[in-house]
Amino acid sequence: MNWDDRPEDAAAAAAAERLVGPAAERLVDSGADGEDQAVEAALRPKDLGEFIGQEKVREQLDLVLRAARARGATADHVLLSGAPGLGKTTLSMIIAAEMGAPIRITSGPAIQHAGDLAAILSSLQEGEVLFLDEIHRMSRPAEEMLYMAMEDFRVDVIVGKGPGATAIPLELPPFTLVGATTRAGLLPPPLRDRFGFTAHMEFYEPAELERVVHRSAHLLDVEIDTAGAAEIAGRSRGTPRIANRLLRRVRDYAQVKADGRIDREIAGAALAVYEVDGRGLDRLDRAVLEALLKLFGGGPVGLSTLAVAVGEERETVEEVAEPFLVREGLLARTPRGRVGTPAAWAHLGLTPPQRAGGAGQQDLFGA
């Protein structure tokens, strides 16, 4: 594969840009909106002990950092991969804090030219953590410069153009690169191989999200009981960022409609107002499922037809609604089209039609 093309990434970026209207403002979107950015700094765990869940990642990272500290060395480069909102930025800040090192934050799209990267690298202090978010979106020349910087702590700065151009080698102080990506599969192998440690972040268990909600409620000075936290956690799609966002909306409701305290009833009523159902599906997700089951008898139906039926762009259905529905086992993408699973019928409280002979849905699930 030619790593310059990155078609998947281009398609996702294009889909994201096309998102306008309801899909762009979803309460259950895992990306950070303006309000998230403002409060997230306050809600971020500051050290590994405070970081909830991701046991394996925490244990491994703890060893890597302790060992580096004991040797008085700079920690190895770390790659953090995982879906949006699972704690990559948070963990990068924790790495710097645990190493007692300053952190510099930049991102792949911000580095257009190799020169941009050279400027950042040459101004790093010894031991500094360089956090490179969306590392899969860096330009190719910058990426190549990064290879040498990571391995030999050296860059070649090109001065001049054409036949007269010369490469001036520049020594760098040892630093720790922390790269983050939502799409580890898009990283060229030579880049991936230069990280000493790769942490893959998984979606969180409901019990872990419950702890996230309790912790955030405490920091926001909101009173919440166990059942209320569980109710929010169950609708948060395995994602701490969504849990924190739902908590803020439930807090609003509790303040306006009740005495500010959150219990199961308040959480349920608040999230009903925002149309986030018991499993974390929002209006768009439900519209897709309902069309699939009610209009097309559970499928198989083509993506374009399904998109027209819900009045959304093809890409919105495919990139925004479907990933979570597939992950939840509510929708399957088959060679013959989209199919609603038995769990989907159950979730919407509908009865699947009885099919007379022929290829029924049973065949599609190999049952």
Ligand SMILES: Nc1ncnc2c1ncn2[C@@H]1O[C@H](COP(=O)(O)OP(=O)(O)OP(=O)(O)O)[C@@H](O)[C@H]1O
């Ligand atoms: N393990 C955790 N424990 C407690 N809170 C967490 C945890 N992980 C993430 N959070 C909270 O979730 C929010 C989002 O986390 P963060 O910004 O680190 O996600 P991210 O993986 O960098 O997302 P993106 O891919 O969009 O950059 C933060 O406000 C943070 O407080």
Ligand SMILES: [Mg+2]
């Ligand atoms: Mg981030």
